[in-house]
Amino acid sequence: MRKGVAVGIVIVLIMMIGIASITTNPHKNTQPNVRVGFTFDHYASYSEVKSTLYALQSQYPDIMNVTVIGHTYGWNESSGKYDTPRDIFLVKISDNVSADEDEPEVLIDGLHHAREWLALEVPLYFIQALVTNYSTNDTIKWLVDHREIYVVPMVNPDGYVYDGNGDLNAIQDWRKNCRDNDGDGVFENDGWFTIEGVDLNRNYDIDWINGSSDPNSITYRGPAPFSEPETRALRDFALNHTINLYLTYHSYSSEILVPPGYSYDAPRPYDYVEFAIGTNMSKLMPTTQYSVVKSTDLYPASGAAEDWFQSVEHAISFTIELEGNDFHPPTSSILPACENNYPSMVYALMTGDMSIHNGTFPAKPYIIYGYAAYPNLPVKATDLATGDNITVMPESNGFYMLNLGTLAHNWSFTDRIEISNGAASTTILPTSNWGVRVDLQPVPEFNPMFVTLLIIIILALGRFSSK
Numbered sequence: 001m002r003k004g005v006a007v008g009i010v011i012v013l014i015m016m017i018g019i020a021s022i023t024t025n026p027h028k029n030t031q032p033n034v035r036v037g038f039t040f041d042h043y044a045s046y047s048e049v050k051s052t053l054y055a056l057q058s059q060y061p062d063i064m065n066v067t068v069i070g071h072t073y074g075w076n077e078s079s080g081k082y083d084t085p086r087d088i089f090l091v092k093i094s095d096n097v098s099a100d101e102d103e104p105e106v107l108i109d110g111l112h113h114a115r116e117w118l119a120l121e122v123p124l125y126f127i128q129a130l131v132t133n134y135s136t137n138d139t140i141k142w143l144v145d146h147r148e149i150y151v152v153p154m155v156n157p158d159g160y161v162y163d164g165n166g167d168l169n170a171i172q173d174w175r176k177n178c179r180d181n182d183g184d185g186v187f188e189n190d191g192w193f194t195i196e197g198v199d200l201n202r203n204y205d206i207d208w209i210n211g212s213s214d215p216n217s218i219t220y221r222g223p224a225p226f227s228e229p230e231t232r233a234l235r236d237f238a239l240n241h242t243i244n245l246y247l248t249y250h251s252y253s254s255e256i257l258v259p260p261g262y263s264y265d266a267p268r269p270y271d272y273v274e275f276a277i278g279t280n281m282s283k284l285m286p287t288t289q290y291s292v293v294k295s296t297d298l299y300p301a302s303g304a305a306e307d308w309f310q311s312v313e314h315a316i317s318f319t320i321e322l323e324g325n326d327f328h329p330p331t332s333s334i335l336p337a338c339e340n341n342y343p344s345m346v347y348a349l350m351t352g353d354m355s356i357h358n359g360t361f362p363a364k365p366y367i368i369y370g371y372a373a374y375p376n377l378p379v380k381a382t383d384l385a386t387g388d389n390i391t392v393m394p395e396s397n398g399f400y401m402l403n404l405g406t407l408a409h410n411w412s413f414t415d416r417i418e419i420s421n422g423a424a425s426t427t428i429l430p431t432s433n434w435g436v437r438v439d440l441q442p443v444p445e446f447n448p449m450f451v452t453l454l455i456i457i458i459l460a461l462g463r464f465s466s467k
């Protein structure tokens with residue numbers, strides 16, 4: 001009986017530790033009471049973004065590196081003048097992070113538009129999820145080990161600070177950067193005419209000429225292509241790299257936009273690959289599945305980043321318009337939006353070894369992806385025509401992926417492939433199943449919070465019993 005009471009107390013204590021650990025980092029035991037990281041219970045300010053990114057870097061120096069790729073005009077909150085340039089941060093996440101390895105490069109950015117606050121938080125969440133899960137999640141470890149992942153979470157810091165800097169009580173509903181259009185050295189905005197600022201997502205050099213030339217417009221294209229330090233920072237970074245995949249986050253409309261976006265009549269040679277990837281991204285969103293549409297279906301726009309990255313940088317490119325119906329949704333919306341997008345981002349980066357840089361697309365079919373079972377039932381795939389086993393790429397949470405593009409053996413698109421996890425199996429034909437999610441079993445309902453708590457309790461139990 002005494003033993004039962006003691007065990008009961010221990011279990012309660014472990015649960016309390018586990019619950020407390022949710023807001024800390026369970027992987028570093030040296031400083032269990034020091035919280036490092038974004039909390040996603042409020043909108044991070046510019047200075048919080050800066051300090052937290054560097055704190056994460058010092059906690060995960062082997063896989064995360066923060067650099068500054070540009071500076072803003074430096075609108076001064078107090079004086080309205082331009083004397084406090086802000087940093088445009090570039091986060092690199094990869095194994096051997098300080099080396100330039102021969103791995104596919106992918107770029108995610110957020111907050112071209114100052115008021116689209118979720119478009120800052122989602123990339124921040126992604127950064128934090130990668131580094132904190134690296135040591136415990138096979139999928140994330142594989143991704144970080146096999147990609148050079150670049151994230152620019154806050155393209156437009158000046159605009160963000162002006163728009164309230166994360167404070168919902170100080171919103172200005174500002175979209176552009178803070179360029180001094182009238183050249184008088186002071187930032188002005190009378191609330192009706194916006195006077196200052198350039199729409200950074202109209203400042204890229206694709207069909208720039210057809211953007212708005214009116215400085216008072218909220219979609220002002222700027223005086224010249226790449227006239228702005230923010231867009232130049234992204235351009236110059238990209239031109240020194242080979243970006244295979246580009247995701248740029250905006251809000252809101254719950255849509256995955258497939259470029260080109262500048263004209264209804266623009267050629268669309270990449271639709272087959274981008275709609276396939278975009279559709280799978282949407283299917284992986286647990287709560288709100290976004291519509292995958294041509295960018296022009298939202299509205300045509302000149303000078304946009306998605307088009308430049310696709311046309312000039314030759315990246316597979318998407319603009320993601322996040323969920324909700326407000327540029328500044330309540331703070332309770334932050335974490336759900338981040339969690340809803342996270343699996344789709346992981347999947348998109350998995351496809352980041354596709355390359356259109358040579359002017360050719362990956363041979364179709366390429367990737368087969370779906371839900372198989374829990375990880376203790378590994379997936380096997382066999383080419384029924386040749387008898388060869390097909391490598392299944394590391395996945396977690398029961399998802400599997402076959403990357404047929406990396407197959408060494410002489411397979412044919414018409415070979416039937418059997419996918420099995422021992423409990424269920426199916427036979428696919430790559431030509432008809434490519435780009436379409438193939439589930440071996442229905443995805444079960446599960447609560448990620450519960451799973452996290454369970455893992456923490458198991459970890460805590462192990463730590464306790466070893467002492």
Ligand SMILES: [Zn+2]
Pocket residue numbers: 112113116201250251
């Ligand atoms: Zn936007």
